Amino acid sequence: MSADSKSPWTVCLSVEDAEHLGKLRLINGLSILVDGTKVWLRGEYLDEDLNRRIRSIPNAERFLIKADQQLVRPDETVPCAQLPDGSWQPLRSWQSVKLPVAGFAAQTDERVTLKLVRSSRPMLANLMQTSWERWHAYAITAPAVRLSRLGFAVSENAVVLIRGTPLPPIPGRLFFEDCGIIIPNGWQFDLNVESTVVRQVLKLNETEMALFSEDGTFERVPDTAFVKATRSAVRMTFG
Amino acid sequence: MTVARFVESLFNEGRVRVGESVGRDGQLRHPTADDLEATKTVLKEFERSYRADLPGNPPSVSDKALIWGAVTTFHASSFLAHRDASEEVIRLALSVPCPEVTSPSVCYSVDLTFRFLPDLVRLARAVSSNDPFVSILASLAHQWPLSSVGIADVGAVDVRSIVDDDCLLQIYTDRIIAAKDHSRLDEPRVRDKIRASIGLHSELAPQLSSYLNTTISQTGTE
Numbered sequence: 001m002s003a004d005s006k007s008p009w010t011v012c013l014s015v016e017d018a019e020h021l022g023k024l025r026l027i028n029g030l031s032i033l034v035d036g037t038k039v040w041l042r043g044e045y046l047d048e049d050l051n052r053r054i055r056s057i058p059n060a061e062r063f064l065i066k067a068d069q070q071l072v073r074p075d076e077t078v079p080c081a082q083l084p085d086g087s088w089q090p091l092r093s094w095q096s097v098k099l100p101v102a103g104f105a106a107q108t109d110e111r112v113t114l115k116l117v118r119s120s121r122p123m124l125a126n127l128m129q130t131s132w133e134r135w136h137a138y139a140i141t142a143p144a145v146r147l148s149r150l151g152f153a154v155s156e157n158a159v160v161l162i163r164g165t166p167l168p169p170i171p172g173r174l175f176f177e178d179c180g181i182i183i184p185n186g187w188q189f190d191l192n193v194e195s196t197v198v199r200q201v202l203k204l205n206e207t208e209m210a211l212f213s214e215d216g217t218f219e220r221v222p223d224t225a226f227v228k229a230t231r232s233a234v235r236m237t238f239g
Numbered sequence: 240m241t242v243a244r245f246v247e248s249l250f251n252e253g254r255v256r257v258g259e260s261v262g263r264d265g266q267l268r269h270p271t272a273d274d275l276e277a278t279k280t281v282l283k284e285f286e287r288s289y290r291a292d293l294p295g296n297p298p299s300v301s302d303k304a305l306i307w308g309a310v311t312t313f314h315a316s317s318f319l320a321h322r323d324a325s326e327e328v329i330r331l332a333l334s335v336p337c338p339e340v341t342s343p344s345v346c347y348s349v350d351l352t353f354r355f356l357p358d359l360v361r362l363a364r365a366v367s368s369n370d371p372f373v374s375i376l377a378s379l380a381h382q383w384p385l386s387s388v389g390i391a392d393v394g395a396v397d398v399r400s401i402v403d404d405d406c407l408l409q410i411y412t413d414r415i416i417a418a419k420d421h422s423r424l425d426e427p428r429v430r431d432k433i434r435a436s437i438g439l440h441s442e443l444a445p446q447l448s449s450y451l452n453t454t455i456s457q458t459g460t461e
């Protein structure tokens with residue numbers, strides 16, 4: 001079929017390929033007939049745009065409709081078939097629109113849990129857990145240049161967290177803190193995740209820190225519990 | 240402005256409004272007995288909270304040294320603000336010796352007000368570095384090394400009363416580190432204390448660490 005044909009035309013395709021006609025359903029003047037396993041589409045004229053669209057339909061056989069409903073293949077002159085009789089209906093009404101099935105958010109059947117594993121990556125400890133007695137004995141005689149870089153928090157059972165660098169030269173458990181996520185020194189999460197992501201997973205609020213143990217359990221520590229390390233602050237703690 | 244009010248303002252507000260130490264007759268005004276008693280009360284009350292922030296066990300307080308330091312600081316501040324006092328009157332006021340023999344207790348007591356000496360010297364030198372007032376302040380700085388850390392050109396100082404007391408030695412070295420004053424590193428115990436304070440973290444005091452290391456490598460004595 002040539003572009004801008006004034007002759008009526010038709011294409012034949014299998015029922016399975018009929019879905020490809022959807023892109024033509026808004027074009028006026030197209031009608032359709034289902035004949036067994038075949039689908040026939042016909043129109044009264046053909047312009048260049050419509051011709052291009054029809055040629056893009058896969059497995060579609062094209063014909064021109066001649067007198068007496070005879071069908072002639074493009075570029076041929078001898079009829080090769082007869083247009084079937086039947087109840088033609090507008091393409092627009094034959095092919096209705098249905099809404100796509102709503103997509104639901106993905107559901108995770110298996111949750112990935114964060115675990116702490118031994119780390120071979122050296123990290124500079126910036127938080128220490130020690131006893132009140134050790135911290136008190138150190139702090140009240142410590143050089144100002146060391147104290148000024150530290151903050152501390154004391155729990156009711158007299159366990160002290162000291163934050164900053166360099167940490168005091170006293171015995172204690174060393175940790176590495178990043179964005180409020182505190183993990184034992186020499187350990188790391190088995191998954192390479194940012195501390196900010198861990199915060200979201202743990203649902204920490206802005207003023208909370210998570211202090212992890214080696215077994216993966218953690219406790220929430222309020223950031224506001226830390227005070228600047230001064231000799232007077234240490235002396236005034238516990239009166 | 241009384242000395243008591245001066246000290247109170249200095250401690251609580253960090254800035255003072257000073258009256259004239261010299262009367263209209265050109266003579267030095269001496270504080271009254273009541274003023275001195277009130278000054279002692281203010282100083283001792285402040286010292287109780289001040290010592291909570293000091294390392295270890297601060298020395299006991301000497302009342303006489305405490306008051307002498309406050310009065311001397313009052314006069315020095317007054318002469319800084321009122322520049323028309325004669326050199327004679329300035330010397331008279333600032334050359335009164337401390338009534339107590341130097342000891343850790345006396346150094347500590349005087350330092351309660353003399354720790355502002357570096358600020359006084361800086362301000363006085365900014366006005367005129369050749370002023371006799373500056374040289375008199377420099378003399379005080381030389382006599383009281385605990386309080387004069389950071390002041391340039393003080394010369395060799397006697398720090399025996401300081402290094403014999405753990406608290407004062409830590410205060411002294413804290414100030415040296417903060418002021419980066421390597422002119423105070425002659426005494427071995429001071430150097431040792433600074434090394435212990437810094438430890439392996441030379442980044443805490445890079446200039447002093449470098450100076451100490453250079454000194455060691457040059458002398459080879461330590």
